[in-house]
Amino acid sequence: xxxxxxxxxxxxxxxxxxxxxxxxxxxxxxxxxxxxxxxxxxxxxxxxxxxxxxxxxxxxxxxxxxxxxxxxxxxxxxxxxxxxxxxxxxxxxxxxxxxxxxxxxxxxxxxxxxxxxxxxxxxxxxxxxxxxxxxxxxxxxxxxxxxxxxxxxxxxxxxxxxxxxxxxxxxxxxxxxxxxxxxxxxxxxxxxxxxxxxxxxxxxxxxxxxxxxxxxxxxxxxxxxxxxxxxxxxxxxxxxxxxxxxxxxxxxxxxxxxxxxxxxxxxxxxxxxxxxxxxxxxxxxxxxxxxxxxxxxxxxxxxxxxxxxxxxxxxxxxxxxxxxxxxxxxxxxxxxxxxxxxxxxxxxxxxxxxxxxxxxxxxxxxxxxxxxxxxxxxxxxxxxxxxxxxxxxxxxxxxxxxxxxxxxxxxxxxxxxxxxxxxxxxxxxxxxxxxxxxxxxxxxxxxxxxxxxxxxxx
Numbered sequence: 195x196x197x198x199x200x201x202x203x204x205x206x207x208x209x210x211x212x213x214x215x216x217x218x219x220x221x222x223x224x225x226x227x228x229x230x231x232x233x234x235x236x237x238x239x240x241x242x243x244x245x246x247x248x249x250x251x252x253x254x255x256x257x258x259x260x261x262x263x264x265x266x267x268x269x270x271x272x273x274x275x276x277x278x279x280x281x282x283x284x285x286x287x288x289x290x291x292x293x294x295x296x297x298x299x300x301x302x303x304x305x306x307x308x309x310x311x312x313x314x315x316x317x318x319x320x321x322x323x324x325x326x327x328x329x330x331x332x333x334x335x336x337x338x339x340x341x342x343x344x345x346x347x348x349x350x351x352x353x354x355x356x357x358x359x360x361x362x363x364x365x366x367x368x369x370x371x372x373x374x375x376x377x378x379x380x381x382x383x384x385x386x387x388x389x390x391x392x393x394x395x396x397x398x399x400x401x402x403x404x405x406x407x408x409x410x411x412x413x414x415x416x417x418x419x420x421x422x423x424x425x426x427x428x429x430x431x432x433x434x435x436x437x438x439x440x441x442x443x444x445x446x447x448x449x450x451x452x453x454x455x456x457x458x459x460x461x462x463x464x465x466x467x468x469x470x471x472x473x474x475x476x477x478x479x480x481x482x483x484x485x486x487x488x489x490x491x492x493x494x495x496x497x498x499x500x501x502x503x504x505x506x507x508x509x510x511x512x513x514x515x516x517x518x519x520x521x522x523x524x525x526x527x528x529x530x531x532x533x534x535x536x537x538x539x540x541x542x543x544x545x546x547x548x549x550x551x552x553x554x555x556x557x558x559x560x561x562x563x564x565x566x567x568x569x570x571x572x573x574x575x576x577x578x579x580x581x582x583x584x585x586x587x588x589x590x591x592x593x594x595x596x597x598x599x600x601x602x603x604x605x606x607x608x609x610x611x612x613x614x615x616x617x618x619x620x621x622x623x624x625x626x627x628x629x630x631x632x633x634x635x636x637x638x639x640x641x642x643x644x645x646x647x648x649x650x651x652x
Contacts, residue, residue, distance in 0.1 A: 206465035208622030210566040211283040215618045217268035218285060221261065222248060225296060225334040232296075232336040235310075235329075235430075243426050244546035245436050249616075252299040252339055253347060255291040262290070277347075283619025289347060295328075295335045297347075301433025303327055303340040309431030318349040321360045323400065325349060338431075343403035345484045356395070360404060363391045367408035372531040380530045381451045388458050399484045402459040406487060410434055413534040419555050419572040419611040420537065438538040438614050439479075439488040442528035443518045446509040449493045452529050453505045456480055461489060467623060468500045474516030478505040479623070492535070494519040515592045523587050524579045524606050536571060538612035543568040546613045557613060562624035566617045569624065571610040578605040 226233045226247070236247040256262065262278070265288050270278040278288040300306045303316050303325045310329065318325030323344030330336040342360070344350065370387055374380035391401040414420040427433055444452045461480035467490075469475040476495035481488050494516035495504060515523060525532040547557055547570070555572055562569035581602050588598040 206622070208283065208620060210618035210620045211269065211280070211285070212618045214268045214270075214280055214283060214285055217264055218251075218619075219248060221254075221264065222251065222296065225294070228334050229330055229332040229336060231330040232332070235336075239430055239432070240542065240545060242430050243423070243432070244541040244549050245427070245430075245432065246540070246542050247298070249436055249540035250298040250300075250432065251286045252297045252341075253287045253289060254297070255289045255293065255295040257290070257292055257294045261288070280619075283621050284616060285619050293335065294333070295337055297326065298329075298336065298338045298432075299435040300338045300340055300431060301435050302431075303338060305428060305433055306338050306431030309429060319352055319354075319357060321357050321364070322352065323350055341403065341485065343397060343400035343485055345399070359394050360400060363395060363401065364404045364408060366391065367405055368411065370408075372412075372533075373526070374530070377445070377448050377527055377530065380527070381448060381455070384529060385451070385455050385458070388455055392458065398458060398460040399482070402461075402482055402487065403485055405459055406440065409440065409534055410537060413537060413609060416533065416577060417536075417572075417575050417609045417611055419550065419575075420609075422553055422555060423539075423550075423611060434537075434539070436540040437487075438540055438612075438616070439490055440537050441490040441492060441535045443492050443521045443532065443535050444527055444529070445519055445522040446494055446511065448527060449491070449504070449509060450506055452527065453478065453480075453491060455529065456489060456491065460484060461487075463505055464488070465622075466500070466504075468495060468497075474512075475518055476500065476504065492518045515587070520587070520592060521606075521608075523592065524583055524601065525577060525608055532608065534609065536610040536612050538569070538614045541613050541615060543570070543613055543615035550613075564624065566620040567622075567624055568613075568615040570613050572613075574607045574610045576605045577608040 226236060239245050239247055265278055265280075268280070269282055270280045270285070270288060273279040273287075276290045279285075303318075304320065306312070306329065307316065307327060312327060312329060314327060316325055316327045318340075321342060323342050324339060324346050325342075326337055326339035326349065328335055328337045366387060371383060372380070374383065388401065388405070391404070392398050395401050414424060424434065427436070442452065457480075460482045462483060464479045464481040467477045467479065474494055474496070476493060476499070478491045478493075479488065480491060491505070493504070493509070494512060495509075496512060499509065512519070521535070522528070522532065528535055550557065550572070557570045557572055558574075560568060560570040579601050584593065584598050584602050587593040588595060593601070
């Protein structure tokens, strides 16, 4: 990568877009007032899951010149014939059409149909690139759609052979081996699996969507808060349709290989974050522009390495592991046996926190608390650690004896669910605020963190 390109993404500076957000919310509010069934669903969604309907809007079909004038005044421009986009933030595209319709994202159309007892036919076969159904008809209709790696706005012609291949790829991702004698063997196996999936499907985007589905299932299996919340979201038929980003931890030695696998799945470098010298952590933010997925790829960093293209340049060993290095040494690489560190989902942050508290799930103090961005993690789940891993870390000086013994006995923190609220279409992150929370999540602070969790749960 050239230096100019590296600098361009490194210092990306997203800004809130209040005028554009006001245009979306105003337009959506007027249309909900015209459709009582959709309005009732929006209320049930908030009460049952803490999800705001606006955060599920995939795209809008409009049929009047007034709407076009309003969105153009707020920053949308015709990016391709009949499609208006606003790249300054997280905003849905607007499409010119004959019937005004709001299309909402769901993880599974079948699940939505079952939850709401709909009788109309679904467009698109199971696991097709795109499926949809008109859920709440009216002057302004509301529909739901399921994306499986397609950027299209309507279902494609059915291809049974391709759908069978997709099922096989998904099963391969779900059942993939995660534990190996060496990390190098594991990454080589994973890369070969990804290569084969892309070749068989003919699309990195289809492969990426299936990969993420399998990754979330593995993460959910060890995250109690995720299990509870997924049940609530499934009850309303939306599943994990409200995801902001997925987060991986990687050791320095294997970071470039991890990034290479993600790039094969269609991810591109978007911006970088550095939590500060005390935390000793940084992250390459990647975006899959076709399916709109974002990944945080976390790694230990020394201060001077912020100026490097650390996603692609080798990172020599540090004298001491920081947070990401310790987690990978304890639990394995995130892309292998550790699994995703956490998944961040859009919520009304206060409603989510209150609803989780009523279910006995507590949150850590927020690490972003601004009008346009709020972020907090659940207290987290702990997992047992192979004593041999702890022994190796202690002997190398990465863990003090007392912390090593606690981890041998009780395990170490491994995963969370993140409560994130974005306003004004803000697409960036709170770079300074991450430092404090990630110091708390360093397993070497195990004793104090465990005490804090016990006190919060009391």
